Amino acid sequence: MSKYNPLTAYLRGLNGKPWRASLTDVENVLGFKLPASARNWYAWWANRPQAHANAWIGAGFRVVNVDLDAHEVTFTPATAAQAEDESLDTTSPITEAKMYLSQTFSITPEQIEIVIRG
Numbered sequence: 001m002s003k004y005n006p007l008t009a010y011l012r013g014l015n016g017k018p019w020r021a022s023l024t025d026v027e028n029v030l031g032f033k034l035p036a037s038a039r040n041w042y043a044w045w046a047n048r049p050q051a052h053a054n055a056w057i058g059a060g061f062r063v064v065n066v067d068l069d070a071h072e073v074t075f076t077p078a079t080a081a082q083a084e085d086e087s088l089d090t091t092s093p094i095t096e097a098k099m100y101l102s103q104t105f106s107i108t109p110e111q112i113e114i115v116i117r118g
Contacts, residue, residue: 004055011059
């Protein structure tokens, strides 16, 4: 049993509705403080198999927006999230690179454009 199971249960209870939450809201659902990495690194919120991410993935959700300055995260049902914008797929190497660069340069991932020349 994962300590993140309360988040899975909460998201399942939303019946497929998106949830824009403060990090404090997430902590209240979990019953404990998020690790510092959740407040400092976009990559913590990536939709890839990790103990904490399995909480929302297992509930059929994806994280589609993280605003660390505002301390907010948005969970959206996976099918709606994928249809909304595949560029938000945080498992892609481009998105991971944008998250890393945004942390390094203290800007948002949306402010980064990556050009691949062949």
